[in-house]
Amino acid sequence: MPNQPINSNRRNFLRSTALLGGGLALGLPSFAPSALAKNQSLILYSGQHEKTTTALVEAFTQATGIKVRVRAGNSIQLANQIIEEGRRSPADVFYSEESPPVAALSERNLLTPLQPETLENIRPIYKAQDGTWTGITARCRVTVYNTKLIAKEELPESVMDMATEKWQGKLAFVPTSGAFQQQIVAINHLKGRDAALNWLKGLKEYGRIYNSNMAAARAVERGEIATALVNNYYWYVIAKEKGMANMQSQIHYSGAQDPGALITVSAAGVLKTAKNAAAAQQLVNYMTSLEGQKVLAARVAEWPMNPQVKSSFDIPPFEQLNPPEVNPANLGGADEALQLRREAGLA
Amino acid sequence: MTLTSRSLWRQPWYFWLALLPLTLVVLPLIYIFYRASLLGLDAVINEIFRSRNLELLTNTLTLAVGVTLLSLVFGLFVAWCVERTNLPWRKFWRIGAGLPLVVPAFVASYAWASISVSFQNMAGAILVLALAKFPLVYLPVAAALRNTDPAFEDVSRSLGQGPWRTFYSALLPQLLPALGGGAILVATHMFAEFGALALLGVQTFTTAIFESYELQFNSSAAAMQSLVLLIMCLPVIWLEMRIRGQRRIARVGKGSARQANRINLGWYNLPVLAGFVLLATLALGVPFFMLGYWLLTGASAGVGYEKLWPAIQGSLSLAGMGAIFTSLMAVPLVLLAVKQRGRLALWAERLPYLIHSLPGVVIALALVFLVIRLLPWVYQSTLVILAAYAILFLPLAQSSIRASLELVPTNLENIARSLGKKPFYVFISIVLPNIAPGLGAALALMMLEMVRELTATLMLAPTGTLTLATQVWSYTSDGEFAAAAPFAALLVLVSILPVWIFTQRMLRTQ
Numbered sequence: 001m002p003n004q005p006i007n008s009n010r011r012n013f014l015r016s017t018a019l020l021g022g023g024l025a026l027g028l029p030s031f032a033p034s035a036l037a038k039n040q041s042l043i044l045y046s047g048q049h050e051k052t053t054t055a056l057v058e059a060f061t062q063a064t065g066i067k068v069r070v071r072a073g074n075s076i077q078l079a080n081q082i083i084e085e086g087r088r089s090p091a092d093v094f095y096s097e098e099s100p101p102v103a104a105l106s107e108r109n110l111l112t113p114l115q116p117e118t119l120e121n122i123r124p125i126y127k128a129q130d131g132t133w134t135g136i137t138a139r140c141r142v143t144v145y146n147t148k149l150i151a152k153e154e155l156p157e158s159v160m161d162m163a164t165e166k167w168q169g170k171l172a173f174v175p176t177s178g179a180f181q182q183q184i185v186a187i188n189h190l191k192g193r194d195a196a197l198n199w200l201k202g203l204k205e206y207g208r209i210y211n212s213n214m215a216a217a218r219a220v221e222r223g224e225i226a227t228a229l230v231n232n233y234y235w236y237v238i239a240k241e242k243g244m245a246n247m248q249s250q251i252h253y254s255g256a257q258d259p260g261a262l263i264t265v266s267a268a269g270v271l272k273t274a275k276n277a278a279a280a281q282q283l284v285n286y287m288t289s290l291e292g293q294k295v296l297a298a299r300v301a302e303w304p305m306n307p308q309v310k311s312s313f314d315i316p317p318f319e320q321l322n323p324p325e326v327n328p329a330n331l332g333g334a335d336e337a338l339q340l341r342r343e344a345g346l347a
Numbered sequence: 348m349t350l351t352s353r354s355l356w357r358q359p360w361y362f363w364l365a366l367l368p369l370t371l372v373v374l375p376l377i378y379i380f381y382r383a384s385l386l387g388l389d390a391v392i393n394e395i396f397r398s399r400n401l402e403l404l405t406n407t408l409t410l411a412v413g414v415t416l417l418s419l420v421f422g423l424f425v426a427w428c429v430e431r432t433n434l435p436w437r438k439f440w441r442i443g444a445g446l447p448l449v450v451p452a453f454v455a456s457y458a459w460a461s462i463s464v465s466f467q468n469m470a471g472a473i474l475v476l477a478l479a480k481f482p483l484v485y486l487p488v489a490a491a492l493r494n495t496d497p498a499f500e501d502v503s504r505s506l507g508q509g510p511w512r513t514f515y516s517a518l519l520p521q522l523l524p525a526l527g528g529g530a531i532l533v534a535t536h537m538f539a540e541f542g543a544l545a546l547l548g549v550q551t552f553t554t555a556i557f558e559s560y561e562l563q564f565n566s567s568a569a570a571m572q573s574l575v576l577l578i579m580c581l582p583v584i585w586l587e588m589r590i591r592g593q594r595r596i597a598r599v600g601k602g603s604a605r606q607a608n609r610i611n612l613g614w615y616n617l618p619v620l621a622g623f624v625l626l627a628t629l630a631l632g633v634p635f636f637m638l639g640y641w642l643l644t645g646a647s648a649g650v651g652y653e654k655l656w657p658a659i660q661g662s663l664s665l666a667g668m669g670a671i672f673t674s675l676m677a678v679p680l681v682l683l684a685v686k687q688r689g690r691l692a693l694w695a696e697r698l699p700y701l702i703h704s705l706p707g708v709v710i711a712l713a714l715v716f717l718v719i720r721l722l723p724w725v726y727q728s729t730l731v732i733l734a735a736y737a738i739l740f741l742p743l744a745q746s747s748i749r750a751s752l753e754l755v756p757t758n759l760e761n762i763a764r765s766l767g768k769k770p771f772y773v774f775i776s777i778v779l780p781n782i783a784p785g786l787g788a789a790l791a792l793m794m795l796e797m798v799r800e801l802t803a804t805l806m807l808a809p810t811g812t813l814t815l816a817t818q819v820w821s822y823t824s825d826g827e828f829a830a831a832a833p834f835a836a837l838l839v840l841v842s843i844l845p846v847w848i849f850t851q852r853m854l855r856t857q
Contacts, residue, residue, distance in 0.1 A: 043810065050821045072821065073805045076561045077708065081806050083564060084716040088723055090810075104564040181562060211467075211545050214826055215460065224463075237826035241645045338562055342399065 041067035042279050045082065045091040047075025048266060052299045053095065059295045060286045066279050075101045076178070082271070083108060092274040093283050098178045099135065099267040099328045106132040111269040115281050121288035122305045123318075126265050128329050135265030135328060136287050137302035139231045140321055141183055143252040143260065144217050149226040155252045159183075159229060159260030160191070163202025171207040172216040172228035175346045179213070179231050179264050182331040184340055187259045190324055193340070200344035209346075221249045231264070236301035236313060255322045263323040264331070265305065359686070360771050364679035369695055371676070371738050372702045378713035379577075382570035394571045399555075407551040407579065409469060410476075410544075411537040417477035418533045419526060421626065422484025428619055430492040433609045435616065440623060441489070445482045445850035447630040449842040451799045451816075452479050454835055455630075456543035457823075458637035467548040476543060478630040480536060484529030486853040487750070491525035493854070497607035527590040528746055531700060534583050535742070538576055538704035542801070552576045553706045560708060573709050580704040584697050638836055645829025651822065654813055658834060662814040662841065665804070666797035668729070669736035670790045676737050677744035677789065682774075685752050696749075699741035707802035710738050715806060727809055735803040740796050744789040747853075751785030752778070788852035791845035798841060815841070 046053045050072055057068045071078070071091070079101035082089050089110075096102045105111050111132035119127055119134055126135035143155060143162075150170070156162060162171055174180055188196040208225060210216035214237070216228040221238055235251050254260030268287055274280040286292040293309040296302075301313040310317075383391065394400075425444045428434050459466045459475045466475065495518065503517035504510075541553050552572050559569040612619060642648070684696035702710070714735050719726045755778055763773045801816045808814075815838045822831035 049825045051825070069810050071810045072817070074824075076564075077802070077806065080560050080564060080566065080708075080712060081715055084566065084712050085719050088719045088726075090727065101564070108564075176558060176561070178561070209548065211548050214824075215546070218461070222461075234826070241647055241826060241828065243646065335563060342397075 041069050042092045042276055042283060043069050043071065043090050044093045044095060044283070045071045045073065045078045046095045047073060047078050047097045047101065048095050049097075049300065052296060055299055056287065056292060056295050059291065060283060063286065063291065064279075064282060066282065068283065079104050082110060087273050089271060089273055090275075091271050092276055092280040093268060093270055095136070095266070095268040095287070097266050098182075099133070099265050099331065100178055100182065102133040102267040102269050103128070103329065105269065105271075106130065110272055112272045112274070112277070114270060114284055118281070118285040118288050121285075121293075123307050125327050126263070126305050128269075129327075133267050133269035134284070134288060135267050135305045136293075137296055137300060138263050138265045138305055138318070139233050139302045140253065140323065141179060141229065141260055141262040141264070142232045142235070143227050143254065144220045144230055144235050144249050145227045145252055146220050146223050146225075146249045148223060148248060152250070152252065155227070157254065157256060158258045159254060160187075160195070160199060160258070162227075162229075162260075163199045163206065165206060167227075168206045169208065170226040171203070172210050172219055172225045173203055173207045174210050174213050174216050174230070175203075175341060176211065177213050179262075180229070181337040182264050182328070183229075183259060183262050184337040185331045186262050186324060186326045188336060188340065189326055189330065190259055196340055197343055200340060200346055204344055204346050217249075221247065223248060227252075229260070232315065233301045236315075253316065253321065257322055257324045259324050261321060261323045262326065263321065263328065265328050266302070267328075359682075361679035361682040361686075361774075365683045365695065368676035368680050368737065368741060369698065371734055372699050372741065374717055375702055375705060375710050375713040375738065378716055379570045379573050379709070382567045383574055386567045386571060390567075391571060394568060395575070400575070403550060403552050403555055404575075404579070406469070406549060407538065407553075407576075410472060410549060410551055411534045411583075413469075413473035414476045414480060414537050415530050415534045417473060418481040418484045419530060421477060421481035422488055422529060423522075423526070425481070425485050425623070425626070426489035426492055428612075428623070430489055431607060431610055432612045432619070433616075434612060434619060434623075441854060442847070442850055443627065444485050444489075445846055445853075447479055448482045448795060448846045448849070449839050450479065450631065450634045451835070451838055451842075452476065452540070453542040453546065454638065454839075455479050455634045456546040458634045460546045460548075461637070462633070467546075469549055472544060472547040472549045474629075475547060476537065476540065478626075479543075480533045481630075482850075483532045483536075484526065486850060487525035487529050487746075488522055490853050491522050492607075495521045495607070500607070523590050527587045528750070531583060531587040532742065532746065535580060535700055535703040538580055539706050541706050541708075552579070556706055557708060560712075566712065569709065573705055576704055577701060580701050584700050587700075588693060588697060638832060638839070641828045641832035642836065643829075645827070645832075647822070647827035648829035648832070650827065650830040651818065652833070654818060655833060655837065658813045658815045658818045659837060659841070661808075661812050662798050662816065662838075665729070665732060665736075665808065665812070665814060666794045669733050669740075669797045670793040672733045673737045673740055673793055674744050674748070674786055674789050677741055677748055678786075680741070681745055681749045681752055685749065696745065699738075699745065702738060703740075703742045707739060707800065710735060711803040711806040714738075714803075727807060729809060732804060732807040732809075735807050736793075736797050736800065739800065739803065740793050743792045743796060747789035747792060748782055748785045751782040755781045784852050788849050791849035791852065794845040795842050795849070798838060798845075 044057065053070055053072070057070060061067055075096040075098060078094065079096065082091055082094060082105060094102060094105060106128055113131040114134055119131055122134050126138060127133065143159065145155060184196055184200065187199060210219065210228070213230045213234050217230050217234040217238055219225050220228045232251060235249065239247050268284050270277065270280045270284055288306055290306065290308060293304040293306040297304045297309050298312045301311070301315055303311055303315070303318045386394070425440070429437055429441050429444065434440065455478070456475055459471065465471065499517040499521065500513050503513040508516065539553055541557055544551060544554055552575055556569045556572045559565050559572060680696050680699070683692045714731055718731050725731055759777050760773050763777050764770070799816050801820055804812070804814055805817060815834050818834040819831045819838060822828070822834065
């Protein structure tokens, strides 16, 4: 077989190596191992949206002079990472988009109790019973509906009535999302196991499965499907990107203590193994304080969990929501949710 | 190969160097077995005989077989038309057919998923992923077609066989190693694929593994499912080894093979061209349209420009170092398999392919778990992310390097040895220059994959590292598609050069 002259091969090889080497040289400074970082600073593992975290951390550093290094990631994967890291975890504080990942760390005895002052900043109920983590901001389960496809009057008071034949092909849901698990647990808690199982079976039969909340909310906005069970802020994210006036979909709040109006929270906790425990406590305290909560309230369409702070978004006041009486601390039971989903053929 | 202490000392230099990559790829296995062993026998049996596993098994196999077959059809069709017919604009199509590799699978999947919900199912997933992956079949097959000796086909035709029979009995056997090599890459990719499937709504073992981590924080259940994935992958690897191992097709006689005559397509040019245009529209047009749409609409446009340069820098440096590191790891492994051809050496070389079927999250968590316990001072340093890249992408380097190594005439080496040169010197002066094109292809293909890697990068790169992929992820998970668009577009742009190098190398060598 024809072989290329060796010289030309070598030249080609050198050429592509030079191209790669160029890219390489750009980034050599990043070779310093993070474990050897010189100035002692806090390490925050954050699954919260990047911009929100950055704003919060900058305000904290300005207020206290304490530097924070942020390891951004997906909340669930970060929790799994901390579990695998075990006692050697470099993380000081964990800030999660939802409460179950923090609760999972608490269950595995990886978190230390927060300062009483921190917990007092936050509304009752929305924190761990053992004081190892606290809710930071809250969002509400809602039904997003496309105004062209369905009239507001047709939407039922309770999500329990949406798992029926009448809703055939009109309801999007995301069985694998964290908030949906919490909703299953809440229904199980409030209405009993049979009700939860029947609801899931109904959804499987008549609803349409989507793989992410954002995809479901966008599908409603596009008019692909009439309604979706999601968290309120997904609608605000789309509205922000598209412009409020152009929205084809609207939010329907269930209210009346229906499981469809469930409140879920983003949450934070301090690691038992934090190297800089005092500063770590200070950071979580700041997150629940007036100043910290104001930073958050200006950036996400969620309810600040410090009752003295109001959201800057056009969302109904927290007191009007009338959610079901479930403690987010009790919504961790993913095993129970999974068992129910398996029985309903959804997992 | 029996390893008595005497024979161990006589092992060539590359035997010792091959132990390093082998140790790396064994790490995830250790972690998986350890985690699965924590489950206890009852739980293991429960987990294996769950009725859902049957569904997952069916889905995973349907997807892997479907995408592989469709990629083979696309790849073979395009390669044959480009190399063996008088199709117009062949030069353009030859390079262009490699281009779908520049589009990250999640961009393509996102584009398709947002066109219509009717693509969010198994059939849609097979189509979308085959469109993204067929160049992995096209490139080796096109290269093989260039180098096959048309004399085999002439003989077949002169014996009165029809064109189809000739294709089947004279040409296809010569293409089998290339087809098999492409197919194994596509199939193992499919076992491990997650991001695209989450968007397209297909559940496989890999999505179930993610679910175990996500909903239960249960790494033992995830480890069990990983074991099932590994077991499923074994027959694929065994099959590919059979195809590669048994056939030897060689020309007898002197001189080089002549170029095959191109078939005149005549009026068939029109439908074939239409097919090419359709394929290009589906594989490139749809995702590019989506990117353009993101770039131009949405309130978050223009956010985060200050991070563009650090992200480019982060991506190129990590991927560049990763590609070089992984190639260095791959060379001794390939040498071991090609030169020794023992059963142990062959399986050692195939082990990375097995690991290639594992999702990134398992590999990343395995390294988190092991490194922080064994080598805590390197945890979350660049070294660990390079090791993760090597574990994830070794097979890509191996395939390209192996293809060119098998073509280095042993005579050359024997002559050098007979002149009294040491084996390592012979490797540097004779073998290395000859496998340089293969190395170039390997470097390019790995850069391409590493630039896109997300899960391991998020967990293992030094805290604060930005890459294009992490930025796209960060903005899209906030729904800020317009802000994500420049990063996604850059991800495509920086992929063009590696794809071009890879395409050139693949089509020129062998």
